[in-house]
Amino acid sequence: MASNERPAKLTLAAIAREAGVSAPTVSKVVNGREDVAADTRAKVLTALERTGYKSPLQRKNTVWRRPVVEVVIDTLNSAYGVEVLNGVLEHAAASDVEVLLNVTGQQRGSHLSPEQRAQRMVDEGRSGMIVVTSAFSAAELEPFHRRQIPIVVIDPLNPPQGEVVSVGASNWAGGKAATAHLLGLGHRRIAFLGGPEAAECNQARLHGYMAALMADGVAVEESYIFSGPFRPDNGVAGMKSILQLEPRPTAIFAASDSIALGILAEARRQKIRIPEDMSVVGFDGTYQAEESVPPLTSVSQPLQEMGRAALRFVMRQLRGDTLDSHRVELATHLVVRESTAPPAG
Amino acid sequence: MASNERPAKLTLAAIAREAGVSAPTVSKVVNGREDVAADTRAKVLTALERTGYKSPLQRKNTVWRRPVVEVVIDTLNSAYGVEVLNGVLEHAAASDVEVLLNVTGQQRGSHLSPEQRAQRMVDEGRSGMIVVTSAFSAAELEPFHRRQIPIVVIDPLNPPQGEVVSVGASNWAGGKAATAHLLGLGHRRIAFLGGPEAAECNQARLHGYMAALMADGVAVEESYIFSGPFRPDNGVAGMKSILQLEPRPTAIFAASDSIALGILAEARRQKIRIPEDMSVVGFDGTYQAEESVPPLTSVSQPLQEMGRAALRFVMRQLRGDTLDSHRVELATHLVVRESTAPPAG
DNA sequence: CTGAAAGCGCTTACAG
């Protein structure tokens, strides 16, 4: 008879039987009351753990909730961010994960300390976080690590910190390829219109640029190197400066498509023809590079794949898998369109 | 004695007394069961709302969680959707609401019935939903209404359904203004390159176009009217057709900026100069209209404001406020840039 | 579609 009994439902009463105590006693233990003898409490706790008992509340909360991953991003007003987000969303749909969006340009929740934000993530049942092109200190991440909340960073704006898991692209190789392409067309005076000076990805692109120049025996000219935000206005301002240089560069390698778009706009205003008077290479390879006038030669990053990889990393950490590496770097490749040509003359 | 009684505890039974029904009936309503007569349900809902009843589960969950609102959108690959989303995010940041993003182009959760999706929203503690440019039937929305989940629709792709709360813009006036602008420049052969034929907003724009023509005594030419998706490829295909019309139109009113961008691209390929050979007006007024070549004359919609208004509507319903109206329509206005000029000759 | 009755699982109050 005993061997054919179906397993009793997991109720307080069942735990009580299991532990050899009464239901009210189990109730007290579950509710953290103090009027229970230590050894009685121990017996009950053992039974609770062995059977995996959940209160009706907990059970209702476990109706199979999908994991919720928060994506933190500074702005959606660039094709870069939207593409990364699309990758995250695609993988989220495939793996039944929900995506919470937090655009920090809008300063949400900035009044909270990292400690409070991490605690709130636990309270609200959030599973992990993906941070896109942001700067953060080890101290800001520590409260999340302590609570075992997986965080993955895409293209951090500051140098990698200890244990941080990050996803990026081969920026150095991309910068080298872009510059080599211009050199191959015959350009010798090539400007670098960069992103934020401190950004890892920007430094790698700059060093790729310098490596290509050096490989061809072209001296690096300090006055040809600029930096600023990854935004069109930086391209506009940079283009104005570059047009006043003597001797004037014949080509520009821009560290992002958004910067390159600013260059194109300023060129139009000043009646500088692209590529006849000036060649321009961008970086990112978003759809904006395809649709610009003229279509932009650009170093394409697998942005969607980067988003997917970031979410995959979060989920792996959630499952408790060990990671092979704390950094994934996906390949970039140069796409030649119509904004580059041999220099005039 | 009655006047000094302390208020009865807020139990199912109390609600039942209040509504003049039995406890099991209240239980059914609270749990979203279907076997309750509409008027009985209404009585119970009133009582629930008046007393602010919370189930034990809800009571325990009220550790002060921020409301979570889900935004459902077909794609982020258009400036339209991103702008609306920016508006939602901005108001969400200001009012301490979390935003969950669901991009349906990726078919997520499509295997679930509306009933299941609505129940899951309750289970996962979601507060409300904002649906952007989607089609849906009354039957699809009913399970959400039954569970008192506020839904607000932005620019529905099908005609408004009964109780649906929606946000939009003055499409008819905008279509009329765009067409009047072209007529004022001297155009008489004006094509309409529209969006989805069934879409409310598209129909309003089309009728605004016809109203302007008729006001100027210009006959509506059926062969000048096209429809298709709100996407650049529709603009490309439409432009090809229009260029073959005899006599050829001298201007095009496109029902969205994305369609207009396709027109500009095809014009470039065919060496048709804009605006010298053909004037083009778009609709939406996204940043793409500013950055295109040439910059696009377009009817600007307050997309961010529409996103903000949608979230405000959701929150009002959550608080149980009565809505003044089930439809908000914000003003559009024409922004003249460089894609329109008097016809040649 | 409704509700009286039975039931379920947890908690409370209190005697020992």
Next chain:
DNA sequence: CTGAAAGCGCTTACAG
């Protein structure tokens, strides 16, 4: 400190 008994609040099963 423990547990039999009573109680609470919600849900289920089903007769009408």
